[in-house]
Amino acid sequence: MDSLEQTFNRIVKEYSERLYWHVRRMVNSHEDADDLLQEIFLKIWTALPTFRGEAQLYTWVWRIATNETLNHLRKERVRAMLRVQSIDAEMEHRIQADPFFNGTEAQRELMKGLAKLPEKQRQVFVMRWWDELSYEEISAITGTSVGALKASYHIAQEKLKLNLSNLDVSK
Amino acid sequence: MTKRNDISVPRDYFQNLEQRLSRIPHEEVRPTTLQKVSPWLAYAASLAILASVGEFVFRKAAAPVQEDDSRDYISYLSRSLDPDGMVELQENEELTEEDIVNYLMAENSISLELIAEANYEEDN
Secondary structure, X not given: OOOHHHHHHHHHHHHHHHHHHHHHHHHOOHHHHHHHHHHHHHHHHHHHHHOOOXXXXXXXXXXXXXXXXXXXXXXXXXXXXXXXXXXXXXHHHHHHOOOOEOOOHHHHHHHHHHHHOOHHHHHHHHHHHHOOOOHHHHHHHHOOOHHHHHHHHHHHHHHHHHHHHHHOOOO | OOOOOOEOOOOOXXXXXHHHHHOHHHXXXXXXXXXXXXXXXXXXXXXXXXXXXXXXXXXXXXXXXXXXXXXXXXXXXXXXXXXXXXXXXXXXXXXXXXXXHHHHHHHHOOOHHHHHHXXXXXXX
């Protein structure tokens, strides 16, 4: 049987890159994603002794990552409101100034539109569109029904399409 | 519209990331945010209890003499916690941090703990 450290290293090897991209899409900054990923893996390491195998390791790891990411985003929103600033404007600036962005203007606008979605809608869209998880997998991770996820994804997609068509860059 | 290749990472980032994350089991476990925030929450709770008890004692002591207690700080604090008092404050003052916190808790299902954590991290 694997020791805790071996299991942890296996999780790092298998999931760190995928989770990085998920977190990066959610927070829109490489530095924040890097910091948050450290927090997530610290949490995984701390909680690993309590993992009892009722859920699949995959689901358990993703659940910790998505919960931590949502918490991070909510805290960012609270911090922005305490400073009487707009989180949307902050996110937009972050995307505009991202030194690691090398896509087209349409892709940039898609990211900006995504950042304006409510956190949970954004999460579903990122998991389905970029992370390419099935609705069943997302359902196991988030505890939301497949039907609700499909509805959420559809609404997110419509909002993003509208956002892009208004900007006339959706080519 | 393509999905990939719109964002990148610094050179060798993922190799370094794996190495850094693998060191976590050997690092001293840092206190979690909640653990760091706990003293702050305890302090806030103590203040609220002290204010309530203080106001109760003050009212008991001051009742027979009919003194104007409007300038008393404890009374001021307890009035601001009272819903009617809040209305009065909001009419006369600008938006306060407390108003924002109340709004966040009521309208966005955000817990006091989350606000405390965000505030703590903002201050540090």
